[in-house]
Amino acid sequence: MQPSLASGDPTPRARVQDEIRRDIIFGKLPAGTRITESSLAAKYGISRVPVREALRALEVEGFVESKPFAGSTVSEIPVDDADDLFAVREALEAATARRAARRAAAQFSAGGPDTQWWETRRALAAILDEGDQAVANGQVELLPELNIRFHLGVAELSRSASLTALLRQISGKIEWLYASDVDSRGIRSWAEHRGIMAAIDAGNAEAAEQGMAAHVHGSRSGYLSRFKEKDASPATPMEPSGGQPADTRA
Structure with a gap:
């Protein structure tokens, strides 16, 4: 996962935290996986101290669960919290887009955008191009990370530290949901970014x-409907054609 577009080089703790979070979101560290400081330090080529700090932070974010004498494991995907997460994100992102547009208008009316605005805008243009190429190549697995970067980039354009910080707190979990079901709406959802950027x-x-x-509401409705369909799927063994209950003994 990429750091903020304007944040510069992250600290060792922030870097390994981002990498662990990324591997959880994209399934390299599946739910239920037991993780240790030593194994993660070896995996990411870093000392155990920043790994320990990163795990504590990821526990607060809800990506990791830690129990005394049992160690740490990767949490389950937050399906039960999906509706609330999307509702919060919808309000946050609408506000950041509105502020980003107002800032763009102010920048151009003042004689031209400043250097920081242009750097962020160029980064967003590159992200949109990467996403379009991924769609053209059928590489939908690349879209969740690009999606994170686009939405955080819009927040950067808004130059609202408070809104950006709030969005960062929930964006990882939203993309965890997104990555788990990207094949369903990822391509159509990606195409909507150009219109938002134009506005x-x-x-x-x-x-x-x-x-x-x-845009966010469409994702919210689509994902929630699919998660409900999964929850409603039969949980008991199918009956054989004769109508007798299936034998479930080992």
């Missing part, structure tokens, strides 16, 4: 806000 560039705060809200 921001035009300084149209209302269109940017509405576009982002609709």
Whole structure:
């Protein structure tokens, strides 16, 4: 997972925290996997101290569970919290898109954007191009990370430290849900980013806000409906054709 577009080089703890989180989100460390400081230190080529600090932070974020004398394990995907997470993100992202558009309008009316704005905007352009290429190549597995980077980039454009920090706190869990079901809506959802970016560039705060809200709401509705379908799937053995209950003895 990438650090903030404007944050510079992360600390060792932040770097390994991002890498562990990334590996959890994309299934390299599946739910239920037992993890230790020593194994992670060897895996990421770092000392145990930043790994220990990273695990504590990831426990607060909900990616890791730790129990006394039992060690740490990767948490389950937060399906039960999905509705609330999406609701919070919808409000946050609508606000960041609105602020980003207003800032763009102010930048251009002042004679031209500053260097920081241009750096972030160029990074977003590159992310959109990468995502379009991934879609064209059928590489949907690349979209969750690019999606994270796009949405955090819009937050960077808004230059709201509070909104960006709040978004960072929940973005990982949202992308965990996204990555677990990216084949269903990933391509259609990705195409919506260009319209949001166009509204921001035009300084149209209302269109940017509405576009982002609709974008996140569409993801929310789609993912929740699919998770409900999975929860509603039969949990008991199928009956044989004769109508007698299946023998479930070992």
